[in-house]
Amino acid sequence: MTNSSTARIRFGVIGAGAIGAIHMETLNKLADVAELKAVTDTYLPLAEQRAAEYDIPVTHSSPEALLADPKLDAVVIAVPNQFHAPLAIAALEAGKHVILEKPMAIDSAKAKEIVDVQERTGKTLIIAQQMRFSGLARAVKAIIDEGKLGRIYNVKSGWIRKKGIPGWGSWFTRKELAGGGPLIDIGVHMLDLALHFMSGPRPVTVFGTTYAEFGPHKRGTGNWGTPNWEGTYDVEDLATALIKLDNGATLALDVSWAAHAAEMSDEPYIHLMGSEAGISYVGNTAKFITHVDNEVVTTEIKPLDDANERELLARHFIQSIQDGTTPISSAISGYTNNRILDAIYESSETGNQVKLNWN
Numbered sequence: 001m002t003n004s005s006t007a008r009i010r011f012g013v014i015g016a017g018a019i020g021a022i023h024m025e026t027l028n029k030l031a032d033v034a035e036l037k038a039v040t041d042t043y044l045p046l047a048e049q050r051a052a053e054y055d056i057p058v059t060h061s062s063p064e065a066l067l068a069d070p071k072l073d074a075v076v077i078a079v080p081n082q083f084h085a086p087l088a089i090a091a092l093e094a095g096k097h098v099i100l101e102k103p104m105a106i107d108s109a110k111a112k113e114i115v116d117v118q119e120r121t122g123k124t125l126i127i128a129q130q131m132r133f134s135g136l137a138r139a140v141k142a143i144i145d146e147g148k149l150g151r152i153y154n155v156k157s158g159w160i161r162k163k164g165i166p167g168w169g170s171w172f173t174r175k176e177l178a179g180g181g182p183l184i185d186i187g188v189h190m191l192d193l194a195l196h197f198m199s200g201p202r203p204v205t206v207f208g209t210t211y212a213e214f215g216p217h218k219r220g221t222g223n224w225g226t227p228n229w230e231g232t233y234d235v236e237d238l239a240t241a242l243i244k245l246d247n248g249a250t251l252a253l254d255v256s257w258a259a260h261a262a263e264m265s266d267e268p269y270i271h272l273m274g275s276e277a278g279i280s281y282v283g284n285t286a287k288f289i290t291h292v293d294n295e296v297v298t299t300e301i302k303p304l305d306d307a308n309e310r311e312l313l314a315r316h317f318i319q320s321i322q323d324g325t326t327p328i329s330s331a332i333s334g335y336t337n338n339r340i341l342d343a344i345y346e347s348s349e350t351g352n353q354v355k356l357n358w359n
């Protein structure tokens with residue numbers, strides 16, 4: 001660590017792909033609180049290319065070399081899901097604070113290993129659930145926190161892409177490297193944001209089913225990622241689940257990379273139904289719904305601001321390091337998300353409801 005608690009945090013980035021590059025761009029905009037000092041990628045020419053693009057002084061030949069660099073305080077980990085846990089654990093053990101891309105880990109056993117090491121080392125770790133930080137999400141959360149919805153008892157959260165399979169045949173569509181399909185990829189965002197809006201109730205039972213009707217036939221492919229047509233597709237392309245929370249509320253989650261669903265938009269949505277009012281959040285809009293004299297009254301919710309959500313996440317992370325506080329989107333919330341994802345996959349395999357034990 002640097003000497004002063006307000007000194008700029010010196011970052012290295014592990015993984016120089018599409019999302020690693022977005023983190024580099026973000027950190028370069030935060031020159032008042034952050035310095036981007038190093039990068040690495042298993043494909044070294046890409047790391048070198050990014051170093052030139054983003055003016056990064058050092059390119060390390062491996063994550064091990066980057067983590068051994070005493071000039072770094074924190075790392076961003078933006079690699080395929082399979083490598084999240086080993087790299088996050090190695091980073092924490094090396095004394096680095098960590099911004100870890102979502103999903104926290106490929107499964108909940110690996111997520112728990114990260115939780116244990118994070119707690120033992122006391123280093124700051126945040127999961128990159130940047131959707132929590134948008135101006136609109138913060139406006140919605142503020143209304144909920146004022147109690148205007150009353151008791152939120154039913155929530156429908158989802159993201160139904162019609163034609164959005166990322167990188168067919170790449171790591172994205174291989175269970176061994178990704179852990180699953182749209183459920184662990186975009187479903188984790190919708191699960192995380194819904195539970196955040198609901199103020200973090202604990203999941204107690206989960207029933208879910210997954211399907212693969214498009215991917216195995218090379219249909220429904222989208223623009224994200226680079227396809228490898230000789231590769232493998234062994235993950236779902238649609239998942240549906242019902243989650244019961246310890247406060248009695250229900251959360252329905254529906255996600256797909258590809259589906260025949262004409263009247264649903266391709267945008268993320270969360271419908272929060274409360275005893276006094278509701279909020280429907282769809283894409284970049286949100287509406288507040290209440291009943292007045294037995295009439296449905298709907299008003300638009302304005303975003304608090306148009307600040308960049310990834311910049312706010314990084315600033316919140318840095319502030320948490322400096323204050324010694326636990327960030328929102330912490331290791332525990334990432335672990336909770338991974339437990340629900342595991343339970344949905346398990347329920348789909350067995351056909352049974354899965355009970356989650358938290359003792």
Ligand SMILES: NC(=O)c1ccc[n+]([C@@H]2O[C@H](COP(=O)([O-])OP(=O)(O)OC[C@H]3O[C@@H](n4cnc5c(N)ncnc54)[C@H](O)[C@@H]3O)[C@@H](O)[C@H]2O)c1
Binds near residue numbers: 130
């Ligand atoms: N927060 C979001 O909204 C969001 C959006 C998309 C992807 N993601 C996440 O970001 C991560 C990266 O996704 P991407 O789209 O950038 O993938 P990508 O394939 O574009 O990039 C991954 C990079 O990691 C490198 N790599 C692989 N294993 C490595 C290792 N062990 N050490 C160092 N480098 C390694 C690869 O060479 C590649 O350059 C994934 O976890 C994904 O789930 C997050």
